[in-house]
Amino acid sequence: MRRRLRIAVLLKTNSGGMWILPQVTELRRRGHEVVVVLPPGSGRLTAELTRHGFDVLGSPFDFRFRPDPATLRGLWRLRRLVRRLRPDVLHYHLYASALAARVATLGLPVRRVHMVAGPLFLESPLIRPVERLLWRLDHVTICGTAHTSGLYGALGCPPARRPVATYGVDPAHFAAPRTTAPDDPAGAGRDEVRAKSRAELGIDADAFLVVMVAYVYPPKRLAHRGRAIKGHDVLLAAWQTFRAGHPRAHLLLVGAGWTAAGEAYRRDLVQRYGVATDPSVTWLESLADVRPCHRAADLSVSPSLSEGHGAVLEASAMGVPSIVSDAGGLPETVEESSGWVVPRGDPAALAAALATAHREFAAGRLAAWGERARQRALRLFDNRTSAVRVADVIEETGSAGHR
Template sequence: MRPLRIAVLLKTNHGGLWIIPQVEELRRRGHEVVAILPPGSGRLTEELRRRGVEVHGSPFDFRFRPGIATLRGLWQLRRLVRRLRLDVLNYHLYASALAARFATVGLPLRRVHMVAGPLYLESPLIRATERLLWRLDHVTICGTGYTSRLYGALGCPALRRPVMTYGVKTAHFANPEGSASREETRAKARAELGIEEDVFLAIMVAYVYPPRKLVFQGRGIKGHDVLLSAWQAFHEQHPRARLLLVGAGSSPAGEAHRQELVGRFRIDRDTSVTWLTSVADVRDCYRAADVSVSPSLSEGHGAACEASAAAVPSIVSDAGGLPETVDESTGWVVPRGDATALGFALRSAYREFVGGQLQARGERAQEFAVRHFDNRTAAAGVADIVEAACRTAAGRP
């Protein structure tokens, strides 16, 4: 097919680095790709420009406040899109999707929505709205099978809601070939973290998000409270165990919630729990760990893919797409919000740790991640879907 002009629209210029492999794959195929991001500097803006991708500042601030300013911003975004003479507008994150849909109604381009996480669809209000608005997308690429099923329940036909993960750079998390053995890198990582060689180490890698009013009765969506409740009971029976939490608050409100958790669970007095708000390289934390825990109340694929790529088996909740990240030979699935069930899974992982079977489970998890979640394979799948959306358009090649 002829080269396409494609714009990627996001409401952030700092996060969203997971679009980079997709942008590069589209460019590799000969398509012209630009980005529309909030004005100013940010990690994403800088990385795209470093790679030679043209970045345009969005005239719309992605805040939908009643008033003339919102209408003016959407109109200016529409003018920018028209000036770019696009074949495809590809957008990620829900505020970006709303802006893209409203600003481009009637324009002769294909709208491709890629869904990073399902949280917004778990709000009854937004779900009712989305029952109508998904029709403005020519295709909705669902990052998980769970998200695709949610859109199916809203009436979206299967052909318009294909599943394609964002994936992770699996080679980045694997122990590099020719480097020290896994045992040696594990020992080094533990020494740097101050964790004894023979203890069982569970890890949770996640930002702390503030409780949401519209979902989960005001609880934090990542399930830190669930894990900390389970851990207290587990550690009483297994004193040779440590828990490593990695992640700061996602915002000032998120950090306030993190501090509330520290106080509620007396983490500052619990020597079995270490909470790092930032690390130079999260791979060192995974290399030290025996099991990863993702107890979220809502999630896409989350950190379980990273952990698996690093050969660490995972305990995940049954929320969202998390059950898609493990099978019975690579991890455990427990009901969301159930601290008792999570404690049982921790004990099962501990038994395998003591019996010497847990490392083999991690190796199977790594094979599973390479097969299902490698971001290069995922990027090629996204490019296939974008091209197919243009082939089905009237008058397109």
């Protein structure tokens, strides 16, 4: 009989991180007691968790590591909170949360499960040697991609302590448009939905529409030589080359700057690449729902320098094929019949891949690529299956602490 566990989930954001919802829901379904600790205040994640009946507590630590007494006080208060909650398992996501959890719970009788969303911190020449030591404080490190699991393996972490469970995608929320003919998965019904979405976005119905969905992060000092990791600059440079020979193509960028520094960098990109005066580029800074953009698109692009699985899974689930860079876990999201992989940071290679995808579009074959992408997403990246895997690991880890 399964032992009932008390599980505390720690996350450094109360707005992002919506991917924990299926995980905590599965844990509660199994009869475990779940409490979530987030930064205090309102936020989308806090609201959703509360709406679903989860206990949400405000973190006494702000997840900012500064060389001053406030950091020590915050960590001590977080330690007191964990001692009061007395969880069997402390489950945390994102690197700042991991650092806080490890330090605050040293010596406490709690099992620590770290789940890694993206590999960026492992790509830093300063952080990687530190993590070679610190991963040993985690009883298990659940890796969101096989790539991340490999990076931890290179740091000496044995396979049993670095299982892979993707964050996945919600196949019900990111569903491909329904068609009018059951035997025509990429036919008239999709065309009707696409035309409606394009009309709402102000994009021509017959254009070859490429979409990139990603926040704009500022350049990182500690990784990738100070370059911004999402690759907006790579795509915009490639687009200028590609668009010169494809006048009926349109690029839709979706995502504002993350923090003031990210927005300043986004404005710099707009100026540097003449986006404001280029009729072939539309940049939407913020959308509550990105699904209309995927419904309108022919192709998705993820040109990141560092990434987990990114927005590719959402596009794939909605029947849109992708071009991805060879960074992080992105190559895991496509196969030869559902997308293209190009070298990261290479505008020329990306422009060539865009031209290849356009030839498939012009020949009427690109929708079939999208259907294969959808089938792959449903088969490998359903977040309900991932939630079961995460719950299995947490149960096994929590139970091991009582044997």
